[in-house]
Amino acid sequence: MSRPETKASSYGGAEHDGPVHEGGLSGNGRRFAIVAARFNDFIVEKLIDGARAALRRAGVGQEDIELFRCPGAMEIPGLARKVADTSKFDGIICLGAVIRGATPHFDLVVREAASGVGALAAEGKIAVAFGVLACDNIEQAVERAGAKAGNRGADAAMVAVEMADLYAHIEAEKKAEAAVPVSVVPAPPTDLPRRK
Ligand code: INI
16 A cells, blocks of 8 residues: 655654654544533633634534533533444544632542543544633633633644544555455465375
8 A cells, every 4th residue: 555655744843754644634524523511601602613613614514513512521521422432423522611710629620521531532533632621710711712812612623623634544544454465375286296
């Protein structure tokens, strides 16, 4: 099979001699799920809008973006796992907002959300992006939900697009490698003359 082209990383770093595997930023023809908590919805809504807009800009069809809602960030890992198990999607974007002032169990909620989503992502079966804000106060959350610090929902969506593309290429390469016929060693002739 043809080997992937040798190229420099898109970050413009050092030239690399061997093949470089890196996902592209087109989501055309791919399907994505947004898994989003309702807690702190005035922030999460902005993350969802950012994610949706980024996916559309990346060429993902409107009908190929599905939204799943859960009560809080704590429920995101379970719901994301359920969604992954449908095998309908190429990527999942997890969105939520945990704000320290609002909860005495801030660290617990953040840790559970991050480690649960991280465990799913680490399986490497589907592209999973973590766009759950963990902020000290509402101002910080607003800044990351479309104000001066960008939109973490959009950032997470682009991570999902890139990783979905990379996973698809790795799978395609694996299939192509498996399809290459193994060279056949000719069987020895069975009608060799008998030794006298
Ligand atoms: N969930 C959040 O998504 N953000 C928060 O800031 C938050 N606070 O403040 O408590 C929060 N708590 C709810 C939690 O995620 C679960 O829904 C709840 O514990 C029930 O399992």
